[in-house]
Amino acid sequence: MxxxxxxxxxRLLRLVHDCRYMTIAKLAKELSVSTKTIRRDLAILEQxxxxxxxxxxxxxxxxxxxxxxxxxxxxHSVRANGYR
Numbered sequence: 324m325x326x327x328x329x330x331x332x333x334r335l336l337r338l339v340h341d342c343r344y345m346t347i348a349k350l351a352k353e354l355s356v357s358t359k360t361i362r363r364d365l366a367i368l369e370q371x372x373x374x375x376x377x378x379x380x381x382x383x384x385x386x387x388x389x390x391x392x393x394x395x396x397x398x399h400s401v402r403a404n405g406y407r
Contacts, residue, residue, distance in 0.1 A: 328364075331356070335364055336373065339387045346386060 339345050351358045377385040
C-alpha cells in the first residue's frame with residue numbers, strides 16, 4: 324500500500340510541476356483516484372515540505388502550482404533555499 328501511495332505522490336508532484344493548468348479534478352482523473360484522495364495527498368505533501376500552492380485564474384478554476392526549483396535543473400538537484 325505504501326509503495327503505491329509513494330508512486331502516486333511522485334506522479335502527482337510531476338504532473339503539478341509539468342502542467343501549467345492542473346486542477347484537483349484533472350489530477351484525480353489522471354491518477355484514477357477520487358478528488359478526496361488528491362486533497363488528502365496534497366495535505367500530506369504540504370506537511371512534508373513540498374512547495375505546493377493554489378493559483379487563482381480570473382474567474383476560472385484554481386490551478387495547482389509548485390516552485391520549480393524542487394526538481395532537477397541542469398543535472399543538479401537544487402533545494403528551495405538555493406543550496407545544492
